[in-house]
Amino acid sequence: MFSAKQKAKDAAAVVAEHAEIAKAKVEEKAQKAMARNKTDKEIAEEVRKAREAEAKMKMHNAKARHAEEKLIGKHHHTVAARTYPPAGNPPHGPTAPASY
DSSP: OHHHHHHHHHHHHHHHHHHHHHHHHHHHHHHHHHOOSHHHHHHHHHHHHHHHHHHHHHHHHHHHHHHHHHHHHHHHTTSOOOOOOOTTSOOOSTTSOTTO
16 A cells, blocks of 8 residues: 555656656756857856756655655554653652652
């Protein structure tokens, strides 16, 4: 169940990455068309590369988050349901030592 959810979320992250890269390429073409000199075209290309790198970073972060959710979901049910008293409080009741 968790693997299917993770795969679906990963696929959605990849689709979002590809959409962001496509947007960056379209904007680069528009900026290059409006550019008047070579430096403006180089700037447009660098902006595209930066946006692509950011999209890939977001995708990898999302995949890592999904893997973490999967691991937490697997281990969530194996945790013991025991409660312990806070460390700093002395014991109370008939079992408390007389030295308090």
